[in-house]
Amino acid sequence: MTATDLARVEAPGLSLVLGYADEAGLRETLDTLVTSGVASGIARRDATLWGPEAEEEAAKRLAWIDLPRASRKLVEPILALRDELRGAGLDRVVLCGMGGSSLAPEVICGAEGLPLVVLDASDPDSVRAAAGDALERTVVVVSSKSGGTVETDSQRRAFEQAFTDAGIDPAERIVVVTDPGSPLAEASADAGYRTFLADPEVGGRYSALTAFGLVPSGLAGADIGALLDGAADVHDALITDSPDNPALRLGALLGHAALAGVDKLVLASGGATYAGLGDWIEQLVAESTGKNGRGILPVVVEGVDAPGIQPSTTDAVLVTYGPEFVFDSISPASGWGAVVDGLLGAQMLTWEVATAVAGRVLGINPFDQPDVESAKQAARALLDETPEEEPALLAVDGLEVRALGAGLTEELTSAGDPETAIAALLDRLAAEDDRGYLAVMAYAERAAYPELAASRRTLADRTARPVTFGWGPRFLHSTGQLHKGGPPVGVFLQVTVAPRADLPIPGRPFGFAQLVAAQAAGDARVLADHDRPVLRLHLRDPSPDGPAYQRLLAALGVTP
Structure with a gap:
């Protein structure tokens, strides 16, 4: 990869550098996305963008594009609850959740160096360790969009029993995040738990900026207002039908490369404060694109020099997030790569749009998970x-x-x-x-x-x-x-x-x-x-x- 193969685009709160092996093909893909109005269509929640088979699901899964504004109303009640809990001596936050319900808070809190106990396991030893430690200062956030996730339901039952055995009223310690009308919402109301109802038109893996991401992060001490600010900064650039739209460029690159057989996405932190972002991107991209015999396989590695991005790996796109890495340091054999740097909220919204765009390029529904x-x-x-x-x-x-x-x-x-x-x-x-x-x-x-x-x-x-x-x-x-x-x-x-x-x-x-x-x-x-x-x-x-x-x-x- 040489300097002539690189392209840079800047947006508020975000910068993107692309490296590509097929400039003409990538340009054609990007131009098609622009002339088809894909970015503005996402902003309008146009469910037809991914074809007739995806339309029913997409029609109820596009509210995430408005979250930088829509979620602002959550900040004050979350911070008020945090102050109340801290005043009662409850400073240990345990999150019971799977997939999108746990990965985003883990990244958000990790970026600020805040302790958050994430319980996304089913083995008894992990559950026992989480439920048996420092209960006197523990608050538990139970997060499940469907309200019926077996792991999360089982963890909730275990904590209810642990609190009861310790002489603690679970209603004083359990906070629930779920969709309206879910079984968990009903059970939570019956039990008297504090409950945050999330937007049902946002899928789990696109829920980082909803109550699923904000409640546990905010209770743990994260600056969730700044997170939303970062997403808001880049929002307008992401819904503009322009070749300078960073999410269109990134989505075009991922989709076009995958169709050409370069369908592995190697993710490495390049000095980012949010080093765990790769795990969140992994779920977003894998679950959104891996279907119908197609898909982009994310490979989260330990660093830019890690095995798995060797010169012989010709089917991998190398993407780093953070400010330190430049393409001159290493050249993927495939010729495809990107550097994405910016505020964490901007990163999250950009990757969500880019993943939806890549789904359009691949011809799949990025909002379902049939398997x-x-x-x-x-x-x-x-x-x-x-x-x-x-x-x-x-x-x-x-x-x-x-x-x-x-x-x-x-x-x-x-x-x-x-x-x-x-x-x-x-x-x-x-x-x-x-x-x-x-x-x-x-x-x-x-x-x-x-x-x-x-x-x-x-x-x-x-x-x-x-x-x-x-x-x-x-x-x-x-x-x-x-x-x-x-x-x-x-x-x-x-x-x-x-x-x-x-x-x-x-x-x-x-x-x-x-x-x-x-x-x-x-x-x-x-x-x-x-x-x-x-x-x-x-x-x-x-x-x-x-x-x-x-x-x-x-x-x-x-x-x-």
Whole structure:
């Protein structure tokens, strides 16, 4: 990539630099978006922009474009509640939510260095740790758009029980964010919980600037007014039908590159204060675009020099966010890339518009998630059936190996160790004609097994291919859609851990251990039904210092 391949555009609160390998093609795509009035159409909430099949869903999912103004009315009541809670000595905020309900607050609070306990897990050890610590100064925000998300509902029940057991009235400690008329809204009213009702015409992954993003962030101490100010600054530039519209340019680049086979989006922080933004973009882009056999796979990496953006990776767009990185430092082999810098609110609104634009270019509906439900249904079926677990193909040091899909079970019947099993899965990746990717999916307590996340880097270095890492079941509301609905070129490594102890879910016939096991097994089953290879590595011994975990780390190439 040379200097002649670069283009810069400035907007209030945001700057964008693009690098491209096909200037004529990108210009044609951008010109079509401008002459078709896509940006102004989004501002008018024109549901026809994504075709007749998407029109019904789009008609009720476009209110997010007006949030910099519409959400301003939330700031005062949120700050008033924060002051009230702080006055009562409640300074520990726990957020129970999944996907869009948790990722935005995590980024917002992280950008300001504010503590926020995000509980987006189903394993009993994580729930027990969150519900068993400092309850005397804890307020819990329960966030669910549908009001029926099984993880969030289960977490709410656990906290209600924990507060009651501690002699604390849950109505004094639980704040609910949900859509009007949802089951959670009704239950919240009955219980006397403080409730914020969000705009039902905003989808979960576009909800960063709604009550879902603002309530937990504001209660934790974030400057949510400044966040909205940043989005408001860039708003008018994003709804203008102009080639200088940064969201049109970014969306055109992502969509055009993906149609050309450059369908991986490598995300790296370039010195941004909001270093976690990549995780939020990952959900927004993956769940919005990964369907109908198409999609853009986000790959969140540790830095601009991380494995996964090697010169040999010709199917990846490299995007950095923050001020420090310039294209002269590294040239993606694909020739496609971007640097996006600006205020956090401006970043969020820009990426939302750009993702909707990329959906238009790809010819898909960016507002539905048809394959997310398949994993939920499989998990529910397993909760009802409670079938016997299939025998392990092999077990070494308390580490069990199983396989599903695409003939992988038969291939591994003679494997004698976990290393051989992993090598067989990576051989499948190598057979995907330089377009494949590896997804590592860990259903484990993050605090107890932090080294697992390092496997993304070691496996990317080993394969010279894009590798993603996700904590389950969190990723089911993010990249899980693309895994099943996107291009069928992924191979999957699932890690599960036996809990140290189960935790009952009040009012349910199953506990958290059974819930997380059903979610992991259900996801693996659906992937196998899509003819994708899945290798399951299960720690029968949950001790982080035990031989099973140490053997697993060694097999993944991770140094403890």
